[in-house]
Amino acid sequence: MRMTNDKWRCVNKDRQILFTNNTKEKQIDESEYFIPNNHFDFFEMEELTKLAKQNVYLADVVGVVIRRDNIRPVRNTKLGTDQMQVRMKMTDGKNKINVIFWDKFAEEFQQDIDSNQYEEPLILIIASEKVGVWKDMSLQKILFSAFC
Helix, strand or coil: CEECCCCCECCCCCEECCCCCCCCCCCCCHHHCCCCCCCCCECCHHHHHHHCCCCCECEEEEEEEEEECCCEEEEECCCCEEEEEEEEEEECCCCEEEEEEEHHHHHHHHHHHHHCCCCCCCEEEEEEEEEECCCCCCHHHCEEEECC
16 A cells, blocks of 8 residues: 555545556455445535546546437547547436546447346446546536546
């Protein structure tokens, strides 16, 4: 464990555990330790504007999907290539945010949506994602952007 000043930390803590290709593992008896399967550090949608202006923390958010487009290619003029994109709008009941999933993450999300029958409305938890502004979206139309 070490103090951290890295970019894009997934938890709001000043310490983190880093694993590298030199990290050695040791099997332990599950009854000796409790490690939760999931941990979320949720931010309110109204807090996302300030997160878009920093690069230290990633964010977790939960909301109801009120609009979802199917996957489509979008031209990346900087790279001169097409990137796959799924766009959505989510709400927490009082705030709305735009969400874009890119490339492999978008393809896997679309495949999951197409192959499963989820109840509506779709409630989505997005974990450890960058908050930012893309193209012509103002900070009032905040964006969660997922790359994998």
